[in-house]
Amino acid sequence: MxxxxxxxxxxxxxxSDHAGETGAVWIYRGILFxxxxxxxxxxxxxxxxxxxxHLREIEVLLPPADRSRLLPIWRxxxxxxxxxxxxxxxxxxxxxxxxxxxxxxxHYAAQIQKLEPNGDSRQSLNVIRAVLVGCxxxxxxxxxxxxxxxxxxxxxxxRLWCALVALGSELAVAFARRI
Ligand SMILES: [Fe+2]
Ligand SMILES: [Fe+2]
Numbered sequence: 001m002x003x004x005x006x007x008x009x010x011x012x013x014x015x016s017d018h019a020g021e022t023g024a025v026w027i028y029r030g031i032l033f034x035x036x037x038x039x040x041x042x043x044x045x046x047x048x049x050x051x052x053x054h055l056r057e058i059e060v061l062l063p064p065a066d067r068s069r070l071l072p073i074w075r076x077x078x079x080x081x082x083x084x085x086x087x088x089x090x091x092x093x094x095x096x097x098x099x100x101x102x103x104x105x106x107h108y109a110a111q112i113q114k115l116e117p118n119g120d121s122r123q124s125l126n127v128i129r130a131v132l133v134g135c136x137x138x139x140x141x142x143x144x145x146x147x148x149x150x151x152x153x154x155x156x157x158x159r160l161w162c163a164l165v166a167l168g169s170e171l172a173v174a175f176a177r178r179i
Contacts, residue, residue, distance in 0.1 A: 005124040011066050012177035013111050017132070018058045019068040019176035020104060020169075023078035024051040027100065030082025031093055040090045043149065044082075047097070047142055054135045061128055068176045077172065081165060092158060094150035099162035101143035103169040108136035 006014065028048035035041055068074065081100070085092035115129040154162060 006061065006066075006128070007125075010115075010125075010128070011062070013114075014058065014062045014128070015066060015068050016107075016173045016176040017111070017135075018055070018062050019071065019074045019172065020107070021051060021055040021058055021135075022068075022071055023074045023081070023172065024100070024104075025055055026075045026078030027051075027082035027097075030079035030084075031086045032082075033079070034083045034086035035090070035093065037090045039149070040086065040093050043093075043097075043145070050138050050142070054138065057131050057135070061131060068179060070175060070179055074172065074176070077168065081168070085161070091150055091152070091154075092161070094146045095154045095158050095162055096165055097146035098143055098150060099165045100169060101139050101146060103166050104139045105136060105143060107169075107173060108132050108139065112136065 025048065028044045028051060031044040032041060032048070035044070081096065082093075085096040112129060112132050115125055115132070117126065117129075
């Protein structure tokens, strides 16, 4: 289906999804680079597999020419977003993933709503919508799992970090839509 079937208005959205899933893969690479905690590594290894699958699914939809030109930056930002909390410990990792996934859930929900089937809905849009619905379902599971494993709410520093992560995600999406 590549390219030609994606309407112009949707390319920015998919570019931001592709950038986001790239960042997600690198978050878990950052966590795995730093952490030796068994439960964190098990969590990150499983999530890395599902983020890689999301990335592949969006790669199938979005041709290379339409992808973000800032991908190296999204990889580095993702790596840091995973590695830094991993240095601070397992709870920080789970709080960070919770913050990221809460953002991603609403990001995908807004796009899915835009693709709601209507009278003139095209088959290609239904395919794209199904991919996004599948990704969002996984992200909600990731969110729930991280929230459960964190066992307690973040303290003031953790809350500040999570707010920064949410703000960074929002800025990254705004840039990736355009560049
Ligand atoms: Fe994902
Ligand atoms: Fe995820």
